Amino acid sequence: MSEASNLQEPESRALSINEVEGDEGNREIFLSVFVQQGQIGLSYYDSCDYTLHFMPDTVDNSDLHLLDRVIQELSPNVLITSAKQEQSLLDFIEKLELNPEYKPEIVMFPNANFGLEISRQRLLSAQIPSLPPTITESEKIPYFSSCIPLDSVLMRERIKLICSLFCRKDVVYIDRDTYSALQIFKSELHPSVFKLQFGEKEGLSLYAVLNRCRSKLGSLLLRQWFHRPTRDLNILKRRQEVIRFFTSPRNFADLNTLQSSLRNIKNISTLLHKMSLANPKVVVWQSLYKTVYNALCVRDIIRSMPQSIQLFSEISQNFTDDLFCIATYISKVVDFEASVAENRFTVRPNVDPVIDEKKRKMMGLPDFLTDVARAELENLDPRFSTCSIIYIPLIGFLLSLPRLPTMLDKQSFEIEGLNFMFLSKDQLHYRSSRTKELDSMLGDLHCDTLDLEMVVMRKLQASVLQRSDCLYRVMSLCAELDCLIALAQASLDHSYCCPTLTSNHRLALIESRHPLLELCTPVFVSNTYISSETEGKVKVITGPNSSGKSIYLKQVGLIVFMALIGSDVPAKEAEIGLVDGIFSRMHSRESVSVGLSTFMLDLNQMTGSLNHSTGDSLVLVDEFGKGTNTVDGLALLTASLNNWMHRGPQCPYLLMSTSFHSLIQLGLISDSPLLDLLTLETAIEGEELVFLYQVKNGVCQSSCAANIATLAGIPDDLVKRGVEVSELYRTGRIIRKMDSPSSDEQYNRCVEVVEKFLSIDLDELDPDSYLKDEVLPTLEEML
């Protein structure tokens, strides 16, 4: 018998997301950075779920690549650092301030704030909801030591809660431009005016295609995986085994049931934070109950699955009976129906006999008060036809009478034997001897009940918070499960295959596809890419414009990326040797948005690829060198290509597309066993160029620019003239301007010049002035 079925099913009323999940719109991230002797210390505080994350001190290079990645992932609102700082960080901050796209607030604190002792003290004085409030400082030390090595340099100004390690071991390097060129993320403004306040939404991107997560926590974790592709085989294999399980057809039903439970798992960090406040709202209790109930449902299903799968056995072990206790306590204690009606925490009957007794009295009160009111009416001035007895918390019982037309001012409100209290909505309120009796007889029933219910609530809060460790584990395991089910679902929907991850230095993508373009085009032509030291690590691709070169490059980059987050990939088969970075030279950002010229952007990207790629990196270069004079661009491209090839085994997996056909025709590339020349197939049907998008070995002989121009709708006469000029240039003949005189006119001009020449009297001729005034202007005209 499953444990969740012993509990009452939670109400399916939609809860306001912001109330329970934290307000993403007002999310603020404070990143604290400290650089010392090539080591970088980082920690950040996320106001969305009140967590503090930190990264143990790590070596970073002089350009602070690691810091760049962290900033790219988090986009912190505030960057905190010490006023006394190393040059590398100062240079980094200076560059950051030049970026018009993203400007965090930079805050510098005195260096003393970053000392070890002061940081330790700050941590010890922090309020951690999962720890009992009575815990002493010396008791807190072992707790903190289990989360953070306290001998590491810590730098936080405001600390509330320690949560997870922010560890970046084995993270694959991918820069901002590559993320954008490969369309891994793509944020767009929300088209609906009603949703404008929520800012951006995800456009067509790899993240949007793979994100089938049902919980917000899952989506956040998947985003984190996207920012931290890894070459840690253990992590990747752990993810793959779960995906394998859910892509098996006999497990579809479980996949769907798990997804409907995961949908109801809310952000537990936020819930626990709200639980630690004085008076959590009813919606928080509802949400917590729903979360725990659904976590138990997840546990019940997972326990029936093979426990040889690491994630499943972790869920079975870590979703302990604490969850059952929390759910049982909440369902037995909280009266959700009454709580919603009264908009406050209300205790169920049979929890506390004193509360029950008081509530019983309160329930019987209306009838009793009607009798009292009837008796009071008999003693009143006969002008009053009605009266009632009301109860106001903290004030007590009052006699309420309708205001008569003759009662105009305060004096006229006075009635003998009664104390006038106040006037509200044409009702006069009095204290009588009978109401005074009621006060002493029934007391402050309502307030007493509230106080007693508060005491019960505090106990319940404490018992939830005591079990917060288990809840945090539930949160992270559910998020992981949600992400992996999402990846499995995407794999099923788009017929992906499971890549074989190896530490061999080989990439082999058989019949691979572009994961985004295949969704937008009716027929996608799949292509194979095999790269290793013996199978051509350097591929130079030539092909007419629009033949599919860029798509081929991007699809290789995307597939390798997908494998490095543990996902299945769009291919028939794939073998992925773990790469350490993906570098690219592709157009992604507009030059205006970064304040650099297009060519300068190209050069910056190429510099990064040349300086930081290793034998295990994947480098994608699309049309480098086109932004400047052809000869100079070609020279730079050739030099870069030769530089890579001369590195031998340290040459990266290089995929380079170019329309500089002379790179090959003029024999500019050094001979190397690493080199492989590829082209994209096209065919001419009649006059028309047909793109086949099939990659094959070889070199493209013609750019087919004229055919493509015709396809694009350029007027025929312009295309004809283009072909004519191109032919004249290739064969080294003179190219005449379109507006040059016709040959008849030219003949007549020549005759004129010759006649003039014959008529010259050579004895009287001044050669200099003749040359200047007659010959040169005529020559200019003729040419």
Ligand SMILES: Nc1ncnc2c1ncn2[C@@H]1O[C@H](COP(=O)(O)OP(=O)(O)OP(=O)(O)O)[C@@H](O)[C@H]1O
């Ligand atoms: N494998 C494919 N299957 C189907 N359609 C494709 C494929 N590859 C490319 N295409 C189509 O061809 C278009 C042009 O592709 P792409 O941008 O890669 O060409 P290109 O050779 O890089 O062109 P250019 O040199 O002008 O940049 C794509 O937008 C897509 O519609």
